[in-house]
Amino acid sequence: MVRRTFVMAGAVVAALGLLAGCGGGAGNDDAGDGGTLKVAALEGGYGREMYTQVIEAYKAKHPGLDVQLQISKSIEDEISPNMKAGKFPDVVVLGQGRKAALTETLIKDKALEDLSGVRDGLKDKLTDGIVGNLNTDPYGDGKTYLMPMYYAPTGLFYNKGLFEQNGWKTPATWDEMFALGDAAKAKGISLFTYPTAGYLDSYFFALLADIGGEQFYTDVMTYKQDVWKSPQARQALDLTTKLLGYAAPTTVGYANEQDFTKNQQSILDNKTLFMPNGTWIVGEMKDAPRAKGFQWALTPLPAATSGGKRYLTTSVESVWIPSGAKDKEAAKDFIAFLYSDEATKIFAQSSAIQPVKGLASTLTGENAEFYRLYEDPNVAALVGGFASTAPVEGVDIKATLFDTANSIISKDKTEDQWQSALNDASEKLRQAGK
Numbered sequence: 001m002v003r004r005t006f007v008m009a010g011a012v013v014a015a016l017g018l019l020a021g022c023g024g025g026a027g028n029d030d031a032g033d034g035g036t037l038k039v040a041a042l043e044g045g046y047g048r049e050m051y052t053q054v055i056e057a058y059k060a061k062h063p064g065l066d067v068q069l070q071i072s073k074s075i076e077d078e079i080s081p082n083m084k085a086g087k088f089p090d091v092v093v094l095g096q097g098r099k100a101a102l103t104e105t106l107i108k109d110k111a112l113e114d115l116s117g118v119r120d121g122l123k124d125k126l127t128d129g130i131v132g133n134l135n136t137d138p139y140g141d142g143k144t145y146l147m148p149m150y151y152a153p154t155g156l157f158y159n160k161g162l163f164e165q166n167g168w169k170t171p172a173t174w175d176e177m178f179a180l181g182d183a184a185k186a187k188g189i190s191l192f193t194y195p196t197a198g199y200l201d202s203y204f205f206a207l208l209a210d211i212g213g214e215q216f217y218t219d220v221m222t223y224k225q226d227v228w229k230s231p232q233a234r235q236a237l238d239l240t241t242k243l244l245g246y247a248a249p250t251t252v253g254y255a256n257e258q259d260f261t262k263n264q265q266s267i268l269d270n271k272t273l274f275m276p277n278g279t280w281i282v283g284e285m286k287d288a289p290r291a292k293g294f295q296w297a298l299t300p301l302p303a304a305t306s307g308g309k310r311y312l313t314t315s316v317e318s319v320w321i322p323s324g325a326k327d328k329e330a331a332k333d334f335i336a337f338l339y340s341d342e343a344t345k346i347f348a349q350s351s352a353i354q355p356v357k358g359l360a361s362t363l364t365g366e367n368a369e370f371y372r373l374y375e376d377p378n379v380a381a382l383v384g385g386f387a388s389t390a391p392v393e394g395v396d397i398k399a400t401l402f403d404t405a406n407s408i409i410s411k412d413k414t415e416d417q418w419q420s421a422l423n424d425a426s427e428k429l430r431q432a433g434k
Helices: 049-061 075-084 102-108 116-121 160-166 174-185 197-221 231-244 260-268 328-337 341-349 365-375 397-410 415-432
Strands: 036-042 066-072 091-093 147-159 190-192 272-278 296-299 310-320 379-382
Touching: 036 049, 036 075, 036 328, 049 066, 049 328, 049 341, 066 075, 075 102, 091 328, 102 310, 116 328, 147 160, 147 197, 147 260, 147 365, 160 296, 174 190, 174 231, 174 272, 190 231, 197 231, 197 272, 197 310, 197 379, 197 397, 231 397, 231 415, 260 272, 296 365, 365 379, 397 415
Parallel strands: 036 066, 036 091, 190 272, 310 379
Antiparallel strands: 091 310, 147 272, 147 296, 147 310
C-alpha cells in the first residue's frame, strides 16, 4: 500500500476491547433515495472491489440513488483541484499520515462536518477506545469529525518459516535483536528494511512509548518543551541509529512510491528479516513470489528492558465529510451503513477489519494470529500520533522524524543533527499550539 493512513492522533489507549457481540445494521433505510452521492476513497492494500460491493448493497436499500465512486491510489491528487473550485465529494475515506496531508489540512482549516450524531448512533457497536481521541475529535471538544473505518495492528513483519528453519526466536529485547542481526548477517541476510521511511511511524510511536512510558509518548506527541533533548528521546534515536546500521543495502534506493514493493519483496525472498508494516501486507503481496515455506508473522518491537511492556501501534483509517459537501445528511446515512453487519462482512473479506465489537473474534488464518496479539497481557495497543497545530511554514515533524532515516543510512546526516532538527521542529509546533 503506497501510504496508508497511519495512526490515530491523540492519547494512548492501553487496550482495545475486542469482545462482545456484533449488533444489527446501522443507518436509515429511508435516507438518501434519489439524487447523487459522491464517494471518494483511497485505494490501499485492501483493494477496490470491497467498495464496489458495499455501494451496491447500499443502493439496494435506496432505489433511485446514484452513488458515484471515485477511487485511486493517489486520491488527493484527483479530488483536490475540484475541492479548490468548490466541488466536493460527499464522503471521503482517507486518513492522516499521507504525504499530501489533505486530511490534516482540512482539520487545520476546520473544514470537516461534525459527525457526533453518527458516532452516537453507533456507540454500542464501536470498539472501546476507538473514538474520543485527537484523531476522531481533533479539537478536543468532545465532537467527532472523523470516524474510524478500519484498524489494524502494526509492527515488525517477518517470515515465520525462515525463523523455524534456522531455529531463531523473535527477539524480546534489543540486545537479542542485534544479536540476531549478527547471526543473520553471517548468512547474508539483512536484519531490517522499510517500504518507505514513512512506515517508521508505527515503529517510532511504539518505541517512544516503550522507552519512556505512555506519559513520555504523550509529551512527544504534544510537543512538550525540549522533549527531544531528554535522555529517553536520545535512547530512542540511539537504538534506531544502530538498527539502521543493519538495514538492507537496497532500502533507501527502493524507499519511494514507485519501488517500495521491492523492499517488501526482500522479506518474501528471505533477504531481510523484519520490516514495519500493517496487516494489509498479506493482501497487497498475495500474488508476489516467495521463498519455500514462507508464512507471514507479526511481532511487537523488542522491549527496552527485559520483561517490559511492548506496544503495537494501531493503524486507523478514517472516513469524513467535507464541510462543503452538497448532501451532508445522505452522506451521514451512508457512513452509518458502513458499520452495518452487511458492510462489515464485505470489508472483512478483503481483510479490512473495522473497529466493531466482536468482529476480531470471528477472524481466521493469519489475520486471527495478528489480532490475537492484542490479547497478550504484556502487549498494549497504542493509538496515537502527533497533535494538530496551526501550520508552521517549513516544519513537518513527521518528515523530520521518519524521512531522516534515509539520510542516517546513507550517512548524509548524523544522529546529533537528527536530534537537533527534531527538537527545533517540536519547539516551533509547541509555540504554534499555544
